[in-house]
Amino acid sequence: MSDPQRLHPAAIIILAIRVSRQLALPVMAPAVFSLINQGLDAISYGFLLLLLGALTLLVVLSAGWGFLYWQRYTYQIIDNELILKQGIIFRKQRSIPRERIQAIDLVEGVMHRVFGLVSVRVQTAGGIGPGFSLLGISRLEADALRQELALSPAQVRSVAADEIDLDPDAEPAEQVAPALAETEPAPIRQLSFPQLLLAAATSGSIGIALPIVASGVSLLNNMMPNVDLFELGTMLFGGVSWWSIALFVLIAAWIMSFFGTILAHTGFTIRRSEDNLLIERGLIEKRRATVPLNRIQAIRVIDGVLRQPFGYAMVKVESAGYGEDAAESSVLFPMLPRQDVREFLEATVPEFAWDPEQIERPPRRAIRRYITRMTLIGLLISAIVIAIFYPIGLWALATLPLFAIFGYLCYRDAGWALSNGMMVLRYRSLARSTAIIPKRRIQSSDVTQNILQRRASLGNIQATVASGVSGATFTVMHLDKGVADQLFSWTGRSRTRLDTPRLPRQLAPRPMVDVWDDFDIEPERAPGSKLDLPGDPRP
Amino acid sequence: MVDSDLTDIFHQGSSQKPSYDTALPQPRQEPSQMLDPKALRVWRIGAALGTLFIWIPSAGAVIGMYFGDWLWPWALLILLFPLLITVLQVFVIPPLEWRRWRYEVSEREIDLQRGVFVMTRTLVPMSRVQHVDTQQGPLLRYYGLSAVTITTAGGGHEIPGLSEDVAADVRDRIAALAGVADDV
Numbered sequence: 001m002s003d004p005q006r007l008h009p010a011a012i013i014i015l016a017i018r019v020s021r022q023l024a025l026p027v028m029a030p031a032v033f034s035l036i037n038q039g040l041d042a043i044s045y046g047f048l049l050l051l052l053g054a055l056t057l058l059v060v061l062s063a064g065w066g067f068l069y070w071q072r073y074t075y076q077i078i079d080n081e082l083i084l085k086q087g088i089i090f091r092k093q094r095s096i097p098r099e100r101i102q103a104i105d106l107v108e109g110v111m112h113r114v115f116g117l118v119s120v121r122v123q124t125a126g127g128i129g130p131g132f133s134l135l136g137i138s139r140l141e142a143d144a145l146r147q148e149l150a151l152s153p154a155q156v157r158s159v160a161a162d163e164i165d166l167d168p169d170a171e172p173a174e175q176v177a178p179a180l181a182e183t184e185p186a187p188i189r190q191l192s193f194p195q196l197l198l199a200a201a202t203s204g205s206i207g208i209a210l211p212i213v214a215s216g217v218s219l220l221n222n223m224m225p226n227v228d229l230f231e232l233g234t235m236l237f238g239g240v241s242w243w244s245i246a247l248f249v250l251i252a253a254w255i256m257s258f259f260g261t262i263l264a265h266t267g268f269t270i271r272r273s274e275d276n277l278l279i280e281r282g283l284i285e286k287r288r289a290t291v292p293l294n295r296i297q298a299i300r301v302i303d304g305v306l307r308q309p310f311g312y313a314m315v316k317v318e319s320a321g322y323g324e325d326a327a328e329s330s331v332l333f334p335m336l337p338r339q340d341v342r343e344f345l346e347a348t349v350p351e352f353a354w355d356p357e358q359i360e361r362p363p364r365r366a367i368r369r370y371i372t373r374m375t376l377i378g379l380l381i382s383a384i385v386i387a388i389f390y391p392i393g394l395w396a397l398a399t400l401p402l403f404a405i406f407g408y409l410c411y412r413d414a415g416w417a418l419s420n421g422m423m424v425l426r427y428r429s430l431a432r433s434t435a436i437i438p439k440r441r442i443q444s445s446d447v448t449q450n451i452l453q454r455r456a457s458l459g460n461i462q463a464t465v466a467s468g469v470s471g472a473t474f475t476v477m478h479l480d481k482g483v484a485d486q487l488f489s490w491t492g493r494s495r496t497r498l499d500t501p502r503l504p505r506q507l508a509p510r511p512m513v514d515v516w517d518d519f520d521i522e523p524e525r526a527p528g529s530k531l532d533l534p535g536d537p538r539p
Numbered sequence: 540m541v542d543s544d545l546t547d548i549f550h551q552g553s554s555q556k557p558s559y560d561t562a563l564p565q566p567r568q569e570p571s572q573m574l575d576p577k578a579l580r581v582w583r584i585g586a587a588l589g590t591l592f593i594w595i596p597s598a599g600a601v602i603g604m605y606f607g608d609w610l611w612p613w614a615l616l617i618l619l620f621p622l623l624i625t626v627l628q629v630f631v632i633p634p635l636e637w638r639r640w641r642y643e644v645s646e647r648e649i650d651l652q653r654g655v656f657v658m659t660r661t662l663v664p665m666s667r668v669q670h671v672d673t674q675q676g677p678l679l680r681y682y683g684l685s686a687v688t689i690t691t692a693g694g695g696h697e698i699p700g701l702s703e704d705v706a707a708d709v710r711d712r713i714a715a716l717a718g719v720a721d722d723v
Contacts, residue, residue, distance in 0.1 A: 081714045092674040095710055097718030100669050320692055418563070443667045443693025450657040464693035471693030485566035485660075492567065492662050493647035 004074035004085070010115035011136030016066035017111065020058055027058045075134060077148045082122070084134075096122065103155040106142055107133070118142050184271065185278075188347045189333060191268035195312075199335035200261035202306035204431065209253035209260070217249055265334050270348060277332070277348060291332075295319045297441045297465040298472065299332070299352040301341055303432040311338045315345070318467035345436075352436045356424055359415035365456050366478035370411035371404050378403030414476050416461065416487060423491070425463060425474045435474040441465050445491040447484045459484035463491065567662075570643035570650040577682045578700025579637045584678060586628040593621040642698050644712055649689060651696060667691040668717035673706045689713060 031051045035043075065088070073086045082101065084094040105121040112118055120142055121133040137145070146156055191199070266283035277291040298318040307313065315332040336344055346353040362370075382396035410428045417424040423442075426434045442463050449459040459481040464473045479487070601614045632655055641652040649663040672688040679685060685706035687698040701709060 079715070080718055081711075087674070090674060090676045091680065092672050093707075093710070094670055094672040095714035096670040097668075097714055099718045442664065443691040444661055444663045444696065446659050446661045448654070448657050448659045454658075466692030471691075473693075482566065483563075486563040488660060488662060489564045489567045491664075492564075492650075493664050493666070 002076060002078055004076045005137075005141070006074055007070055007134060007136050008115070008117050008138050008141070009070070010117060012063070012066040012070045013115075014066075014109075014111050014117075014136050015069050016062040019065050020062035023058055023061055027054050027061070030054065075145075077145075082149065098149055101149055101151070104142075104146060104149070104151060106139075106156060106158045108158070112136065120145060185273045187269045187271050189270050189336075189344060191265060191333075191335060195335050196262065196266060196268075198310065198312070199265060199307075200258045202304060202310065202312070203257045203261040204304050204306070205257040205260055206253050206306075207430075209256040210249070213249050213253045213256065217245070261334075265331075268334055270333060272348060279332070291317060291319055293349065293351075296349060296352070297467060298438075298474075299345065299349060299436045301434040301436070303338070303434075305431055307335070308432065312336060313338050313341055315341065317349070318465055318472045320466040320468075351438065352422075354419060354422055354424065354436055356417040356419075359417045359424065359426055360483075361415040362411065362476070362478045363458070363480050366414075366458055367408065367411050369453070369456070369458070369478050370414070371407035374403045374407030374410060375400060411478075414478070416476055416479070418487075418490065423463060423487075425461070425476050427474070427476050433474075435463075437463055437465060437474065439491060442491050443471055445488055447481075447488040449481060449484075453478065453481075457481045461487045567650065567660075570641035570652050572642050572644075574637060574640050574642075574698075574700045575684055575702045575705065576637075577684055577702070579633055581678055581682055581684060581700060582633040582636065583629050586633060587625070590621060590625045590628055593624055597621045640699075644709055644716070646716060649696070649713065651698065661696060663689060663691060663696055665713070665716050667693070668713060671710050671713045671717065673710045675703075687713075 028051075031047065031054055034047060034050075068088045069086075072088055072091075073084075075082065075084045077083070077098075080098040082096045082098065084092075084096075086092050086094075101122055103123045105123065107119040107121055108117075109119070115136075116138065117136045118139055119133055119135050120137060134145075146153070263283050265281055267286075268281040269279070271278040271280075275293045277293065279289045279291065281287055296317055296319050300316040300318065302314045302316060304312075304314060312335050314334050315336060316330050317332045319330070332348065333344065342353060378400050382393075382400065385396040386393040413426060413428040413432045415426050417426075421439045423437045423439060424434060425437065426432065443466055444464045446462040446464075447459050448462065453459055457480065458478045460475055460477045461479055461484045462473055462475045464471045466472075597617050597620065600617050604610065604614055604617075635655045636653070639653055639655060639658065641650075643650045647665050649665065649668070651659075651661040651663075653659055669690050669692060671690070673685045674688060675685045679700070683703050684700050685703045687701060687706050687709050689696045689698075698706075698709065
C-alpha cells in the first residue's frame with residue numbers, strides 16, 4: 001500500500017453532515033432571529049426565500065468542504081510508517097512509526113452502517129487516547145491496513161456507536177478493563193473509620209467548596225433584594241458582622257467537603273492482583289477502579305496543608321489511560337501515616353518504592369526569590385480584596401508576612417533526588433508534593449530560565465509524564481542553573497553527543513550568539529554555583 | 540533493586556552528603572541547528588497582522604475623540620501604546636527569538652532551545668515520540684516553509700519555520716528513529 005489511498009467517497013457525505021451541524025447555527029441565525037423577534041408573522045414570502053437561501057448555502061458549503069477535505073486527505077504506508085496528509089488551508093503531513101501503533105479500533109456509526117464503512121482509530125503507545133483516525137473506509141480496506149501494519153486480529157477492536165456522525169477523535173465511551181481475578185486477593189490496605197473521619201476533616205476539597213458556598217451566599221443576597229442579610233442576621237442572632245459571615249461561609253464549606261470526602265472515600269480498599277491494582281471505595285455508590293501497573297507513569301505523595309501537621313499524606317498515581325478512567329483511579333490511597341508511605345509503595349507499586357528523606361535543596365540565594373514570589377501573589381490577592389471591600393479590606397495587607405513565611409516554606413520543601421533510573425522532584429504549591437518519576441517514563445523534560453533568574457544563575461527543572469489524555473508536569477523552581485542543566489542532561493538517553501544530523505549545509509552550526517549581549521546584562525555569578533558532583537568527564 | 544541501592548544513602552547520618560549511584564552527567568551542549576532565516580520574516584508578518592488587533596481599537600478611539608472631545612495628550616497616548624507594542628512585537632522580539640531558537644535531532648532524543656524572556660530547553664526522548672507532523676499555513680507556504688510538530692503522550696512540541704525540504708527531512712528522520720528507538 002505504498003500509493004496514497006483516499007477515504008471511501010461516501011465519507012464525503014459523513015464529513016458534510018458533520019460540518020453542516022457546526023455551520024447550521026451561524027447560517028440559519030438570520031432566519032431564526034426574525035422568527036424569534038416577530039413570531040409566526042415573520043413567515044412571509046421573503047422569509048421563505050431567506051430560509052431557502054440559507055439552506056442552499058448550508059448544503060453547498062458542507063458538501064464543498066466535505067469534498068475538499070476528502071480530496072486532500074490521503075493515507076499510505078511507506079517504510080514502516082503510516083503517513084497521513086490532510087488539510088485544506090492548513091496542510092499537514094503526519095508520520096506514525098508502525099512500532100508505535102499498538103492497536104486499532106474500528107468504529108461504526110449509524111451513517112457508517114448505511115454505507116458499510118468503518119472509521120479507523122489508531123491507538124499509539126502509552127495507552128493514550130486515539131492519536132488520529134481515518135474517517136470512513138471500507139471494511140476491506142481496513143483489513144488491508146491491518147495487515148500492512150502487521151497487527152494481529154486480536155489488536156483490532158470493534159466499537160459500535162449510535163451517533164449519526166460520531167467524532168472519531170472523541171474518547172471511547174467504555175474502557176475495556178483488564179479481566180478481574182476470579183478470587184479477590186487480600187486487601188493491602190483499608191481506610192479505617194477514624195482515619196476516614198480525619199481524612200474528611202482535613203480534606204483539601206474545602207478549597208473547592210469555599211468559592212461555591214461564598215457565591216451561594218452572595219447569590220442569596222442578590223435574589224432577595226428586600227432582605228438585608230445584616231438585618232436578617234441581627235434579627236436572628238442579635239448582631240452580625242463581616243467576620244461572622246466569613247466564619248459562616250468557612251464552616252459551611254468545611255461541612256460540605258467533610259461529607260463529600262465521606263461519600264467518596266468510605267471503605268477505601270486497595271488490593272493487588274498480579275499486574276493490576278484494584279481500588280474500591282464509596283459510601284452509597286460503590287466505585288471500583290482497576291489500575292494496570294504497567295500504565296503507571298509516576299507516583300505523587302501529597303502532604304496536604306491540613307494533613308501534614310497530623311503526619312498524614314495522600315498517595316496519588318499518574319497513569320496513562322483514557323480520560324475518565326484515569327481520573328477515577330488517580331487516588332491510590334487518601335490517608336496514610338507518613339512513615340508508612342514507603343512500606344505502602346513497596347506493597348503496591350514496588351517500582352516506585354522510594355521516599356527519600358534527604359533531598360538536594362535549591363541554593364540559599366533562591367530563598368529571596370521564593371519569598372518575593374509568594375509576597376507578590378499575596379499583594380495581588382490583597383489588591384483584589386481591597387478593591388472589593390474598601391476600607392475594611394486594607395486588613396488584607398496584614399496577611400503579607402504570612403505569604404512571605406509561606407514562600408520560605410516553598411523554598412524549604414523544594415528539591416530533588418536521583419537514584420538508579422529514578423528521579424524525585426519535590427515542590428510545594430499549597431500542599432507539598434513529592435513526585436517519584438522513573439526516567440524511562442519521562443515524556444519530555446525542560447530546563448527554563450527567565451531573565452531575572454539569569455542574573456543569579458538559577459533555573460527551573462521540569463519533567464512531564466503521560467497522565468490521562470494529556471500529561472502531568474512537575475516543576476522544581478530556582479535550582480542552581482548548573483545543577484538544573486545536569487538534571488536535564490540526566491533525563492536524556494545519550495551520554496555522549498551523537499552524530500550531528502545529516503541536514504543541508506546552509507544550516508551548519510554557527511557560534512552561539514547570546515541575545516542578551518545587546519542589552520549588556522551580565523549574569524551575576526553566585527559563589528559556589530559551580531557544582532562538584534561525582535560525574536564521569538565526557539571523553 | 541532500587542531499595543538495595545538506596546539503603547546506604549538514606550540510612551546514613553543526615554550530616555553526610557548523599558552519594559548518588561547515578562552520577563550526574565555533564566550539562567548538554569547547545570543544540571546545533573538554527574531555523575530558516577525566512578522564518579524571521581514570517582514571524583514579523585504574523586506579528587504585524589496581530590498588532591492590528593490593538594491598532595484598530597486605538598484608531599477607532601482617536602477618530603471618536605476627533606469628533607467628540609479632542610484632547611491631544613490622550614490621543615497621543617492612545618496611539619503611542621500600539622506603536623510601542625508594534626516596535627517590540629515586530630522589530631525587537633522576533634530577531635532575538637530567532638537567534639535563540641536551536642534544535643537538534645540526534646539518534647536518541649530531540650533537543651530544543653527557545654525563548655527570549657524565559658529561555659527553555661526541552662528534551663524529548665526518541666522512544667517517546669508517538670507521531671510527527673509537518674504543517675504549513677498559507678503564510679508559511681508562501682515562503683516555502685513548514686513547521687515540524689512532535690507529539691508524545693505528554694504533549695506536543697514544535698520546531699517552527701524550517702524550509703520545506705529540511706522540515707520533510709527532519710520529519711522523516713524523527714519518524715524513522717522513533718520507530719527504532721525502544722525503551723532505555
